[in-house]
Amino acid sequence: MLKHTLMFLGYELGKSARNPVWPLFGILQPVLYLLLFEPLLANTTVGDSPSHALLQFTPGVMVMVALFGSLFVGFGMIAEIRSGVLERLAASAANRSAIVLGRVLRDVVILVVQALLVVLVAVAMGMRPDPGGLALMLFLMAVTGVFASGVSYGLALAVRQETSMSQILQFFSLPLILLTGILLPMSLAPHWMQVVAKANPLYYTVQAGRALFSGDFSDPSVPVAFALIAVLAVLTLNWSVRSMRKIAG
DSSP, rough: OHHHHHHHHHHHHHHHOTTTTHHHHHHHHHHHHIIIIHHHHTSSSOOOOOOHHHHHHHHHHHHHHHHHHHTTTHHHHHHHHHHTTHHHHHSSSHHHHHHHHHHHHHHHHHHHHHHHHHHHHHTTTTOOOOHHHHHHHHHHHHHHHHHHHHHHHHHHHHHOHHHHHHHHHHHHHHHHHHHSSSSSSSGSSSSHHHHHTOOOOHHHHHHHHHHTTTTTTTHOOOHHHHHHHHHHHHHHHHHHHHHHHTTTT
């Protein structure tokens, strides 16, 4: 399976390299948030330095990259289902799990590159994250990308229609983002919203990222975030792999 996974990874990375428009567009929105929204956020807390505001905002932007960069990758799979390409791959001698795993690894590679670009922009703006915390946050973001890709591919194999998939993703993605505290701190939200936010696993990912960037490795949100996202990544990846196996009968 490893050989086939690496083969599909190389094939998918080659396709992305030949058409780099979508990865570039995927990084454009987070960078604009960093450049245009972070200065507004910095003014919501009196006395905060620009560096501290960036330490609070940049991890949320990285989670945004992981979420939106992976939640919509399944649309390409729907096009391959419609054209019959995916069914021919599933019926071939290739390992069925590798067909999904190679795509997921491609998504993770692109996400990490995009996240590093976001960090470079933030550093140029004055952010100084803890190096060890930054490395751990990149890993946490990669696992978040596996979770989001698993959801997207599993959903694509289940509904097989762009319209239905788009409606489902839009319905869930906006509450997920608003209840993470990415755009504004949840401390500004009413009490009921703060309670609901704690049922959102991505809330802990953002909180853990902020703690890691500040070098606070003992923050309780760090182990909670890694545990929740790891379990969700395994579950969604297993769902998408099992769905791919069903195509082959």
